[in-house]
Amino acid sequence: MQVDAQIVNAFIDGAAGGNPAGVVLDADALTTGQKLHIARQLGLSETAFVSASQSATVKLEFFTPTRQIPHCGHATIATFSLLHKLGMVNAGKLSKETIDGNRGILIDGDLVFMEQRAPQYRTIAVDSELTARIAASLGIMPQRFHARFAPAVVNTGNAFLVLALPDEQAVSMLRPDFRLIEALSNELDVIGYYVFSDMTAVSGRHAGVRMFAPRFGIAEESATGTAAGPLACYLHDHAGVRDRELFIEQGYLMQPPSPSVIKVRLTVDDGGIRHLMAGGRARAMRLIRLDV
Numbered sequence: 001m002q003v004d005a006q007i008v009n010a011f012i013d014g015a016a017g018g019n020p021a022g023v024v025l026d027a028d029a030l031t032t033g034q035k036l037h038i039a040r041q042l043g044l045s046e047t048a049f050v051s052a053s054q055s056a057t058v059k060l061e062f063f064t065p066t067r068q069i070p071h072c073g074h075a076t077i078a079t080f081s082l083l084h085k086l087g088m089v090n091a092g093k094l095s096k097e098t099i100d101g102n103r104g105i106l107i108d109g110d111l112v113f114m115e116q117r118a119p120q121y122r123t124i125a126v127d128s129e130l131t132a133r134i135a136a137s138l139g140i141m142p143q144r145f146h147a148r149f150a151p152a153v154v155n156t157g158n159a160f161l162v163l164a165l166p167d168e169q170a171v172s173m174l175r176p177d178f179r180l181i182e183a184l185s186n187e188l189d190v191i192g193y194y195v196f197s198d199m200t201a202v203s204g205r206h207a208g209v210r211m212f213a214p215r216f217g218i219a220e221e222s223a224t225g226t227a228a229g230p231l232a233c234y235l236h237d238h239a240g241v242r243d244r245e246l247f248i249e250q251g252y253l254m255q256p257p258s259p260s261v262i263k264v265r266l267t268v269d270d271g272g273i274r275h276l277m278a279g280g281r282a283r284a285m286r287l288i289r290l291d292v
Contacts, residue, residue, distance in 0.1 A: 001291070001292045002289055002290065002291055002292070003024060003030070003034075003038060003289070003290050003292050004024070004025070004287055004288070004289055004290075005022045005023065005024050005038065005042060005047065005287070005288045005289075005290060006022070006023045006024075006025070006082055006284055006286075006287055006288075007020050007021075007022060007023075007042075007044070007284075007285045007286050007287070007288060008020070008021055008023050008078035008079075008081060008082050008282050008283065008284045008285065009021075009078070009282060009283050009285055010073075010074035010075070010077040010078040010081070010223060010225075010280065010281075010282040011074055011077060011222075011223035011225065011250070011260040011261060011262050011280040011281070011282070012260065012261075012280070012281050012282065012283050013202075013249075013251075013259040013260055013261040014259075015283070016259065017222070017251055017257075017258045017259035017260050018074075018222065018223055018251075018258065018259075018260050018280075018281075018282065018283065019045070019074040019221060019222040019223035019224070019250075019251065019258065019260055020044050020285065021044060021045075021046055021047065021048060021072070021074050021075035021078040021079075022038070022039065022042040022044050022046070022047030022048065022075075023047070023048050023050065023075070023078055023079050023082050024038060024047065024048070024049045024050065025050050025082075025083075026050070026051070027049035027050055027051045027061070028051040028052055030049065030292070032068070034292050035047075035049050035061065035063050035068075036063050036067075036068070037292060038063075038290055038292060039063035039064060039065055040065045041290050042065075042288070042290075043065060044065075045064060045074075045213075045217075045218045045221050046062050046063065046064055046069070046072040046074070046075040047062070047063050047075065048060050048061070048062055048072065048075035048076065048078065048079045049061045049062075049063070050079060050083070053096075053097040055095075055097050055102055056094075056095035056096055056097035056102045057089060057094040057095050057096065057105065058079075058083070058089075058096060058097070059096070059097040059098075060075075060076065060079060060096045060097065060098055061098070061099065062075055062098075064216045064217045064218065065217045066216065066217040067216065067217070068099070069191075069216060070098055070099055070100035070157075070158070071098055071100060071103070071157060071158055071226055072225075072226065073114060073223075073224055073225020073226040073227070073228070073229075073262075073278060074221075074223050074224065074225055076096060076105070076112075076114045076225065077112045077114065077225060077279060077280055077282050078282045080094065080096075080105055080107060080112045081110075081112050081281070081282035081283075081284075082282070082284055084107050084112070085284065089107070090107075091107040091108070091109070092106070092107060093105070093106055094106070094107065096114075100157070103115045103116075103157075104277075106277060106279070108279075110281050111263070111279050111280065111281060112279050112280070112281075112282065113263075113265065113277035113278065113279030114225060114277065114278055114279060115275070115276075115277055116156040116157050116226070116229040116276050116277070116278060117155075117156050117157045118156070118272070118273055118274050118275065118276075119154055119155065119156050119229075119230060119233035119234075119237070119273055119276075120154070120155045120156075121152050121153070121154055121155075121234075121237070121238075122152060122153040123150050123151070123152045124150060124151040124152060124153070125150065126142070126145065126147075126150050126151070127142075131145070131151055133180070133184060134151060134161070134163070134184060134193075136177070136180065137176065137177050137180035137181045137184055138163075138174045138175065138176055138177075138181075138193070138195070139174060139175030139176065139177065140170075140174065140175075144165060144166075144170055145163065145164060145165060146164035146165055146166050146197075147166075148164075148239075149164035149234075149238060149239055150238075151163050151164075152234060152238070153188055153190055154230035154231070154233060154234050155230065156226075156229045156230050156233060156276065157226065157229075158191050158226040158227075158230075159188075159189060159190045159191060159230075160190055160191055160192060160193070160194045160211075160226075160227045160230050160231075161184075161185070161188060161190045161192070161193045161194065162194050162196070162230060162231055162234045163193060163194070163195045163196070164196060164197070164239075165195060165196070165197045166197060167197050167199050168197050168199035168200075168208055168253070170197065171195055171196065171197050171208065171209070171210055171253060172253045174195065174210065176193075176212050176219075176220075178212070178214040178219060179214075181193060181212050181214050181215075182214040182215045185213070185214070185215040186215055190215075191213050191215070191216060191226070191227070192211055192212050192213025192214070192215060192216070192218065192227070193211065193212045193213075194209055194210075194211050194224070194227040194230065194231055195209060195210050195211075195212075196208060196209040196210075196231060196248075198239075200247075200249045201249060201252050201259070202247075202249065202261075204247070205247040205248070205249050205261070206232075206235060206241060206243070206246045206247055206248060207231060207235065207246075207248050207249065208249045208250075208252060208253065209227075209228075209231065209248060209249065209250045210250070210253055210254070211224045211227055211250065220254055221250075222250060222251030222254055222258035222259075222260050223250045223251055223258075223260035223261075223262060223280075224250065224262075225262055225278045225279070225280070226278075228248040228250070228262035228264055228278050229264055229276050229278040231248060231264075232246040232248065232264035232266060232276065232278070233266070233273050233276065236266060236268070236273060237272065237273065244265065244266045244267075244268060245263065245264070245265055245266075246263070246264045246266070247261055247262070247263055247264075248261065248262045248263075248264065249261055250262065260280075261280060262278055262279070262280050263278070263279055263280055264276060264277070264278045264279075265277045265278075265279075
């Protein structure tokens with residue numbers, strides 16, 4: 001049996017960069033084992049499998065090379081961009097069914113946005129033993145973390161450990177110990193670390209970041225929509241950023257670089273952030289035919 005997989009780069013910055021995701025259309029007949037096998041063959045951080053849904057526009061299942069996960073930002077953006085390009089869905093409000101419930105999708109011109117939940121926070125004391133272990137897992141001293149912004153686990157549907165550093169050089173010079181990061185990610189029950197500063201390559205953007213998720217088989221990723229939402233909320237609620245549209249750069253500091261940009265739209269009322277959408281642009285790169 002042969003299966004076609006499209007490679008689609010999501011969150012491209014201009015016409016290049018982004019984070020490649022596998023997209024398999026018409027996946028209704030594939031077993032869970034076959035999907036995991038395909039994801040391993042592709043070797044990308046995530047692959048999305050599209051099948052029919054009774055409750056949403058499509059059903060999406062996401063697999064890393066090691067396991068199934070509930071959601072994936074860049075693979076969602078890649079999938080709906082491809083479906084729109086192929087004329088399989090129209091622009092406007094759509095939805096995806098996942099193993100963790102349904103989520104809203106918006107196609108606005110060449111941008112695709114995905115819904116995330118209102119944020120939940122768990123702050124970690126800067127002088128705690130846990131913060132010291134987190135610092136050690138990144139090859140730095142705890143004093144290197146930004147003095148004003150405490151580490152926090154932020155969850156908008158997926159939990160990430162958000163960590164502030166004072167400048168781009170500090171983010172660039174990290175020496176991650178993936179064994180320790182995986183152990184701490186398990187302990188905190190997070191997808192991974194999202195480490196940022198307010199320095200960016202393009203003026204007017206809000207943060208430059210790196211993401212590490214060895215717990216899910218991802219050493220470093222060039223664009224993570226499910227983490228950009230939590231960071232945007234953190235910047236609004238903890239760092240005093242008042243903008244309702246935030247731009248997060250990722251992938252610039254990887255080796256080799258793969259520049260990416262994620263746009264997050266916040267809906268805020270007197271009670272705080274009640275809704276957010278994270279999105280960007282995508283570009284289909286190539287088709288791969290696999291034996292299953």
